[in-house]
Amino acid sequence: MGFFKDIKEKLVGKSTKQNEKYVAGLDKSSSTFSDRINELAARFREINDEYFEELENILIMADVGVSMVMKIVSEIKAEVRIQNITDPREINDIIVDKMFVIYANESVMSTKINYAPEGLTVILMVGVNGAGKTTTIGKLAHRIVHDEGKKVIVAAGDTFRAGAIDQLAVWAERVGVDIIKGKEGGDPSAVVFDALNRAKETGADVLICDTAGRLQNKVNLMNELEKMNRIIKRVVPEGPHETLLVVDATTGQNGVSQAIEFSKITDITGIVLTKMDGTAKGGIVLSIKDQLNIPVKFIGLGEQVDDLQEFDLEQYIYGLCKGLVEEV
Numbered sequence: 001m002g003f004f005k006d007i008k009e010k011l012v013g014k015s016t017k018q019n020e021k022y023v024a025g026l027d028k029s030s031s032t033f034s035d036r037i038n039e040l041a042a043r044f045r046e047i048n049d050e051y052f053e054e055l056e057n058i059l060i061m062a063d064v065g066v067s068m069v070m071k072i073v074s075e076i077k078a079e080v081r082i083q084n085i086t087d088p089r090e091i092n093d094i095i096v097d098k099m100f101v102i103y104a105n106e107s108v109m110s111t112k113i114n115y116a117p118e119g120l121t122v123i124l125m126v127g128v129n130g131a132g133k134t135t136t137i138g139k140l141a142h143r144i145v146h147d148e149g150k151k152v153i154v155a156a157g158d159t160f161r162a163g164a165i166d167q168l169a170v171w172a173e174r175v176g177v178d179i180i181k182g183k184e185g186g187d188p189s190a191v192v193f194d195a196l197n198r199a200k201e202t203g204a205d206v207l208i209c210d211t212a213g214r215l216q217n218k219v220n221l222m223n224e225l226e227k228m229n230r231i232i233k234r235v236v237p238e239g240p241h242e243t244l245l246v247v248d249a250t251t252g253q254n255g256v257s258q259a260i261e262f263s264k265i266t267d268i269t270g271i272v273l274t275k276m277d278g279t280a281k282g283g284i285v286l287s288i289k290d291q292l293n294i295p296v297k298f299i300g301l302g303e304q305v306d307d308l309q310e311f312d313l314e315q316y317i318y319g320l321c322k323g324l325v326e327e328v
């Protein structure tokens with residue numbers, strides 16, 4: 001089996017900072033998921049229909065999403081038949097392999113930020129309140145400044161939620177970037193317009209714009225995002241280069257439904273899954289891929305400034321299935 005062996009060779013026992021973040025951040029998901037599968041293997045003498053039903057339940061409980069679970073399990077069944085495996089203890093590598101192959105093979109998706117080839121890159125951040133948008137903007141600004149050496153400005157475009165502007169200002173100070181803000185209750189597009197001009201004047205490379213997350217009021221949200229898009233295009237015709245949707249991973253299938261709603265309102269180019277460290281149901285990444293086919297570009301694995309990591313499929317599957325990989 002290709003992938004399973006590959007990640008074992010690549011990642012087991014090798015410690016990089018990113019690897020450690022993934023392993024620590026996905027620990028809750030991994031122990032629950034791997035324990036359940038290992039416990040299942042211990043209960044069944046041989047693989048049969050009942051075994052597969054329970055395997056389906058474990059995957060569904062991990063928030064993989066029903067249709068993705070059906071695909072994965074039917075591929076596992078086929079592989080088990082081909083290899084003539086009857087002992088459940090020998091199935092772990094096939095489970096890991098199929099999860100990876102189905103995710104990776106359906107289409108290759110870039111997880112990199114789509115930077116403008118030259119001039120200003122504009123990133124719009126959307127998502128419901130509480131998803132962790134403000135924190136994510138802070139962490140993302142930090143990444144872009146420190147890892148890529150770019151000059152970043154943030155725009156406090158969430159003028160709706162009380163406290164959002166001040167909270168973003170605290171983050172801006174912490175990571176050492178300029179912030180453009182207006183008054184609470186003011187016009188978010190005006191803030192973005194000022195920020196675009198400031199970014200141009202000061203030769204900034206990246207502008208990250210916060211937005212309000214009123215999904216309850218779809219018409220308002222749609223109008224607001226349309227207006228923001230128009231204003232951005234007036235100053236930077238190819239912008240926004242990214243519209244990143246922030247989703248709280250702990251909300252599971254609700255988060256997936258939210259993502260579907262947002263993708264009807266505006267073009268989402270990537271997803272940031274926050275609080276992955278706080279959930280035991282890390283399978284949400286697979287569910288998003290299946291139901292939206294939008295790339296997960298970053299995942300939040302903790303509250304520290306460097307806990308926002310680029311999404312890496314190998315590290316993710318390894319982090320999630322660590323207990324299975326190491327068992328063998």
Ligand SMILES: Nc1nc2c(ncn2[C@@H]2O[C@H](COP(=O)(O)OP(=O)(O)OP(=O)(O)O)[C@@H](O)[C@H]2O)c(=O)[nH]1
Nearest residue numbers: 129130131132133134135274275276300301302303
């Ligand atoms: N453990 C953990 N906590 C996170 C992560 N991302 C955000 N948080 C926390 O989630 C809480 C909410 O995040 P905020 O950025 O403040 O989000 P908010 O202000 O409620 O709402 P919005 O900015 O509108 O999304 C904060 O306590 C963050 O520290 C993460 O990846 N892991």
